[in-house]
Amino acid sequence: EKDKELIRGSWESLGKNKVPHGMIMFSRLFELEPALLGLFHHNTNCGSTQDCLASPEFLDHVTKVMLVVDAAVNHLDDLLSLEDFLLNLGRKHQAVGVDTQSFAVVGESLLYMLQCALGPSYTAPLRQAWLNMYGVVVAAMSRGWAK
Numbered sequence: 001e002k003d004k005e006l007i008r009g010s011w012e013s014l015g016k017n018k019v020p021h022g023m024i025m026f027s028r029l030f031e032l033e034p035a036l037l038g039l040f041h042h043n044t045n046c047g048s049t050q051d052c053l054a055s056p057e058f059l060d061h062v063t064k065v066m067l068v069v070d071a072a073v074n075h076l077d078d079l080l081s082l083e084d085f086l087l088n089l090g091r092k093h094q095a096v097g098v099d100t101q102s103f104a105v106v107g108e109s110l111l112y113m114l115q116c117a118l119g120p121s122y123t124a125p126l127r128q129a130w131l132n133m134y135g136v137v138v139a140a141m142s143r144g145w146a147k
């Protein structure tokens, strides 16, 4: 319950500004793992990282990711209800060439974004609460890779 309060409380203001926060998260992701940028190339013809981050397709994806986070925060009492959706989402990511191992780096980037946005409110229990929720989401998505 404490976890849920921490997550909801921190998402309250963040969730109102999804795109800028999502941009911080994905900029960090490509800093940590530039190769992931290549997975977007087939629909975004971009030369440099900056061009790619500015492309409409890329911004669309950032928005989609943040909406999934939003859905998870709104279903904290009932994350199982997202199971089928997340399994299918995992399948789609397998199809575009994402590796489940990359989700660890995505998680790090999510925490980085939270740290930037929350400043002193980013505490060890808050970090752990987010990691727990993210772990549930990733576990469900990862089932999409199972044969």
Ligand code: HEM
Pocket: 036, 039, 040, 057, 060, 061, 064, 065, 066, 068, 069, 089, 092, 093, 096, 098, 102, 103, 106, 137
């Ligand atoms: C779709 C890449 C992580 C949510 C896609 C697509 C690509 C992609 C190439 C298809 C084109 C598009 O819709 O833009 C990646 C990469 C990731 C990543 C490289 C990092 C390793 C995530 C995460 C989430 C997410 C963590 C949410 C938790 C979505 C959604 C779609 C999507 C909702 C649309 C699926 C649909 O069409 O039904 N992703 N993605 N992605 N991604 Fe990701």
